[in-house]
Structure formats: structure tokens, C-alpha cells
Amino acid sequence: xxxxxxxxxxxxxxxxxxxxxxxxxxxxxxxxxxxxxxxxxxxxxxxxxxxxxxxxxxxxxxxxxxxxxxxxxxxxxxxxxxxxxxxxxxxxxxxxxxxxxxxxxxxxxxxxxxxxxxxxxxxxxxxxxxxxxxxxxxxxxxxxxxxxxxxxxxxxxxxxxxxxxxxxxxxxxxxxxxxxxxxxxxxxxxxxxxxxxxxxxxxxxxxxxxxxxxxxxxxxxxxxxxxxxxxxxxxxxxxxxxxxxxxxxxxxxxxxxxxxxxxxxxxxxxxxxxxxxxxxxxxxxxxxxxxxxxxxxxxxxxxxxxxx
Amino acid sequence: xxxxxxxxxxxxxxxxxxxxxxxxxxxxxxxxxxxxxxxxxxxxxxxxxxxxxxxxxxxxxxxxxxxxxxxxxxxxxxxxxxxxxxxxxxxxxxxxxxxxxxxxxxxxxxxxxxxxxxxxxxxxxxxxxxxxxxxxxxxxxxxxxxxxxxxxxxxxxxxxxxxxxxxxxxxxxxxxxxxxxxxxxxxxxxxxxxxxxxxxxxxxxxxxxxxxxxxxxxxxxxxxxxxxxxxxxxxxxxxxxxxxxxxxxxxxxxxxxxxxxxxxxxxxxxxxxxxxxxxxxxxxxxxxxxxxxxxxxxxxxxxxxxxxxxxxxxxxxxxxxxxxxxxxxxxxxxxxxxxxxxxxxxxxxxxxxxxxxxxxxxxxxxxxxxxxxxxxxxxxxxxxxxxxxxxxxxxxxxxx
Numbered sequence: 001x002x003x004x005x006x007x008x009x010x011x012x013x014x015x016x017x018x019x020x021x022x023x024x025x026x027x028x029x030x031x032x033x034x035x036x037x038x039x040x041x042x043x044x045x046x047x048x049x050x051x052x053x054x055x056x057x058x059x060x061x062x063x064x065x066x067x068x069x070x071x072x073x074x075x076x077x078x079x080x081x082x083x084x085x086x087x088x089x090x091x092x093x094x095x096x097x098x099x100x101x102x103x104x105x106x107x108x109x110x111x112x113x114x115x116x117x118x119x120x121x122x123x124x125x126x127x128x129x130x131x132x133x134x135x136x137x138x139x140x141x142x143x144x145x146x147x148x149x150x151x152x153x154x155x156x157x158x159x160x161x162x163x164x165x166x167x168x169x170x171x172x173x174x175x176x177x178x179x180x181x182x183x184x185x186x187x188x189x190x191x192x193x194x195x196x197x198x199x200x201x202x203x204x205x206x207x208x209x210x211x212x213x214x215x216x217x218x219x220x221x222x223x224x225x226x227x228x229x230x231x232x233x234x235x236x237x238x239x240x241x242x243x244x245x246x247x248x249x250x251x252x253x254x255x256x257x258x259x260x261x262x263x264x265x266x267x268x269x270x271x272x273x274x275x276x277x278x279x280x281x282x283x284x285x286x287x288x289x290x291x292x293x294x295x296x297x298x299x300x301x302x303x304x305x306x307x308x
Numbered sequence: 309x310x311x312x313x314x315x316x317x318x319x320x321x322x323x324x325x326x327x328x329x330x331x332x333x334x335x336x337x338x339x340x341x342x343x344x345x346x347x348x349x350x351x352x353x354x355x356x357x358x359x360x361x362x363x364x365x366x367x368x369x370x371x372x373x374x375x376x377x378x379x380x381x382x383x384x385x386x387x388x389x390x391x392x393x394x395x396x397x398x399x400x401x402x403x404x405x406x407x408x409x410x411x412x413x414x415x416x417x418x419x420x421x422x423x424x425x426x427x428x429x430x431x432x433x434x435x436x437x438x439x440x441x442x443x444x445x446x447x448x449x450x451x452x453x454x455x456x457x458x459x460x461x462x463x464x465x466x467x468x469x470x471x472x473x474x475x476x477x478x479x480x481x482x483x484x485x486x487x488x489x490x491x492x493x494x495x496x497x498x499x500x501x502x503x504x505x506x507x508x509x510x511x512x513x514x515x516x517x518x519x520x521x522x523x524x525x526x527x528x529x530x531x532x533x534x535x536x537x538x539x540x541x542x543x544x545x546x547x548x549x550x551x552x553x554x555x556x557x558x559x560x561x562x563x564x565x566x567x568x569x570x571x572x573x574x575x576x577x578x579x580x581x582x583x584x585x586x587x588x589x590x591x592x593x594x595x596x597x598x599x600x601x602x603x604x605x606x607x608x609x610x611x612x613x614x615x616x617x618x619x620x621x622x623x624x625x626x627x628x629x630x631x632x633x634x635x636x637x638x639x640x641x642x643x644x645x646x647x648x649x650x651x652x653x654x655x656x657x658x659x660x661x662x663x664x665x666x667x668x669x670x671x672x673x674x675x676x677x678x679x680x681x682x683x684x685x686x687x688x689x690x691x692x693x694x695x696x697x698x699x700x701x702x703x704x705x706x707x708x
Contacts, residue, residue: 078703141568146517147578166517167563252569253524254703268527269429269455271695 056279069280086258093179094236101187109195125185132182133245140178144169179240194228227302234296238289369631374467380638384416386631392419393632396435396446397427401572403588404652412639418632428528429455436462436624447633449622452529456485456620464625466634468641473661485622489654491586492608493537493615498581499603506611507541516563520570520580526698533615534584541612546690553701576600591653608679616683643667
């Protein structure tokens, strides 16, 4: 319904513009009409929030212009350290997720393309890549936490204390392990099509020229896959960098990550009136993600040459 | 409640209210409600139901500052016509709100829509602003004092019929907000761990990985008052919470402190067997946990003076269901509503008057066993100083 009403005024507006301008322009206008719902969606949920955040970052709560919010983001240790920790966590889990995910994808790609294993792994990855937030945090707490199932099984049932102290779960290491849990399946989903695009003929051609496995990967497979691997790596980075709910459920004290800090600025019932500092930090995140996504787009352009 | 040490600002307001109260007595004074009140004697002669009803229909509940001539029945009849009440940030186990909502809905046949029960006070204010005009905005609010005082322009003044019972220090003179119930900062724990009576007990090595504080003190007042409690037990004061932060630092270093946010789910599954929280947030969970085989004990620690804080009731001035909001407020401040808070481990604001009148639920009061020593309450200035200190020092849990 919303789409239909949204496109109606667009169609009217397109009418006069296309009158007497030939059928090509008319078709162009019609094509544009079809895009209106998409543009409305992007405008409402991407551009508008970005504008609100940007304007808020440079205004005081009373509405005056200020640089204080942005300056605080760079000078307050809490925010600087939260930014660094978030980036560190995102890099670690992106690399771990990319390596394990790529290996898993390779194993799947080598198998029967219509086999059950492949279908199960791909379907499971689709689900697990979205398995995050409170559910994931609670799953880890109930399994490896101080009073978790596995922990208690080792300490109380078989009385064989080999597990490390469960406090690791609440550290950066713990978050990294938990994040990797959804990074690996995401990597499989994004990277598998590239592996599927690697053709047997290329391997045969390399072999017929006397190249072994090493020569193939060094000169053919590696260079072809490198852009999509790097692209996937950047996607994983963004995925971890912007994650919030999982960390919020696992760590409620001290707000060590930048997403948790933003939430604190908006939700604190103790320190009030920090909304625009939160927006400044959000703007900082948008800039980091924009840089990464620009790099991703560049790499994708290169990668897409080979998977057409 | 004479033992409550009034906050600076509240005490200041109290001076003003005494003056106002002297002139108006117990009856509501604002101009809006006076118009129908002056008309009432004239129409009293033919005193049938009809004029009273036509008057009730004429009341604009959005601006009504008291029940007026029709009393609670008129407000709640109008509320029934609205048919719905939107509430927010009321967890079922918090101060017995689960039962309060059910009983209110059953008594008046009004549908209660309870949004985002785990939200905090600032989230409530955000919802009032962000959902304004959608019909989904909260009609009534239950707010911590700092947030409440920062947003007084968002509330509609209203004085329930029990207004006279509420001590002057516990309300805004116009009824823009009213202290509704108080709780004590307490330690709740699984009895199978043995007895815990003091804050100092939390540092015992056998409690490694077992202690959780409800909320980041920079974000939630339950957490902030937990730090104050630890400060008082370690030689600090309301003006100096540093010893409390130091205490939590040692708990974090020894691994006793879990950074996990405790919820009824984490308690039930044994993830957070010791929780520092408000009494009224934990007493309500006892029956639930008993059914799951957990003997959940709540203790107000003996090595610190009690730490208390009031929450506050307010009505959204842009409520989608203004009569229902006022009917709900009447219910909360009636004997029935006040006793329901008492049963949930919260000390209702009319407790003193109800004890005099003999209407307070004695069994529920005994279960809370409120300490007789005067409790410590952070003033606004002390809260600000505590915030500043925490902003610089509550970082030790930051992960490596």
C-alpha cells in the first residue's frame, strides 16, 4: 500500500517532464518510478538518520553550533580507548572468521555441488550468521560461564580441572570467540560464490603448461580469489565493528566498546544530556565504516571481473 | 515518612508546598477543577445522576489536575471509555508491577499495554518524545529522580484523592510528580552459598565469578546506589564514593565480579547467584525462584547504613489515554495499590499514614523488615559529584 501511494505522485510528476520528449525519456522516467520505493527506503533509513546524526554531532542540546562533541570524542580517553578496542576486536574476529570461513567454504566447494553436506552447511550458515545478540551471549554464558554446563561438568562431575578460568568469557578474548561464532558462517556465505567461480578449466590449463598445485594457487587461484577474500574480510570487519547486542548482553559494566558507549550516552539515567556526544561518536563510526566500504567497493570492482 | 532524609531540591520544594497546602487544605485547588466545583452546589438540589454524569463528560481529562467532583469513579469511568493504558519500563518482578498491572486491568476492564519492560528511566523519556502523537506513547511514567527532575515540562500535574496523606517533601506542590515508593540497596543471593550479611562478604574467594551489580553505575541508578552502598561499608560517604569504586575494583581483580547484567533469567539459570540491587526488584522474584528450586534471600547489609531512593510517578501531558493515566495514578496511590507495592518489597509513600489508619499490610511489611536507622540518600549535588568521579574511574572492568 505504502509503495503504491508513494509511487502515485511520482508518476504525476514524471508526466509533464516526459511530454514531447520521446519514448526513451518516458521509459527512463518509468524506470525511475519503479525505484521510488527503494529511494524512499534508503532515504528514510539511511540518509535521514545520517543527517540527524551529523547535525546533532555539531549542535548543543539548545540548538547552537559547537565542536565540543566531536572534540570530546578525540580527547576523552574513554571514547578513544573504546574506539581502539572496537577496531582491535573487529580486526581480530574478521581475520579469524575469514580464515576459518574460507577453509570451510573451500571444503564445501570441493564437495558435491548438489550433495546434502553442502546444503546443510549452507543452510546452517545462513541461520548462524544471524545468530547474535542476547541469545548468543546467553548460549555462551550457559555453556562456558562460571556456572555454565561445560564448566560445571568438568569441575563437579568428572572433577578434572583442565578448563581455563571462565573469566576469559568476559574479556576481549571472550568477545572475540563469541563474535567469531557468527563471523565464520557469514564468511562462508559471502566467499562460497567466488570459490564456485573458480573453474576446473583454469586448473587444467595451468596443469597442461606444467604447473603444479603451488603454481596454480600462486599464479591463478590466489590472484583471482584475493580481491573477493579481501572484500569479505572488510565486510566481516564492519559486521563486528558495528555489533552491539551481543556485547551488551555479555558485558554490562564499563562499556569497553564504542557501540556500548553510544548506548550509554543515550540511555544513561545517571549522566544526562549526552545525546549529541553519542551522535558525534556515531558519526565517527559512520566515517570508519564509510572508509572501509569505499575500499570494499574498489576491491569488489576488481573481484567482479572474474565472477561474471 | 519522617526517616527519609530529603534531597536538597525536594526539601526546598517542601517549603513552598507547606505555604500552598495551608491555604488550600486537603481539597485540590488548581483553577481548572474549581470551575465544576463551584457549579456543583447549584446543581446539588435536583441531585440525580444525570447532572453529575453530564459534568463528568464535560471534564477534559487531558488537563484535569484532580478527580474533581465525580471522584475516582468519574475518572475511571472515563478511563473505561478510553479502554486502554500504555505503560513502559515496568518489569513484572519490579515492585510487584506484574500483579499491579493485572489487578488494575481486571478491576477496571482496561487493557494495559506494557511496552519495553526492561527499559530504564531515560528510555521512558525518549519514548515520550519519540512516540509523541502516535497513540503508542506511554501514558504514565515511573522515573528515577535525576531523570524525573530533568524533564518536568513533559508531565501533567495531577493530585490523587489521597494527596493529603503524601508528605510534602515527597511531592511536587502541584502534583507534577509524586514520590511513589522507595527501596533499599540490598544483596540478593542463592541461600545454598551460605549466609551473606555484609558487603565485605562479597570479597570472599569462594564467590569468584558469582557477584553481579544491576547495571553500569554510569547508566543505571540501581548500579550507582550499589556503588554507594559499597562505599559506605568501606569508610566512604555520600560525598565520597571512591572507597566503593575501590571495593568493586578488588572484586573485579579477584574475579568475583561478573560484568553480566543480572536479570530473572540469569538468576534462574544460576549465572548470577549474587546480585546487588534494589529490594523491590528482588523480593518480587522470590516466589518465582522458589518454584524453580532456588532459595533466593535478600539482605540489607549490616556493615553499612541503609541506602535508599524513591522512584517517582508522573503522567505524560500528551498521554493518548489521559483519563486512564489518571485512573491508574488513583489506583497506585489508593490503599490497594500501595499495599501491592509493599508486597513487592517497596515501601509506598503513604506507608506512615496507612500504618496510622491500620490499613498497611503488616505481613508484607515484616517481609521487607525495613531498617530503623536513617537511610542515606544521594542529593542531586552528591549524584553529580559521584557521576564525575565514576566517569573518570569506572574503567577497571574495561576488557584487555
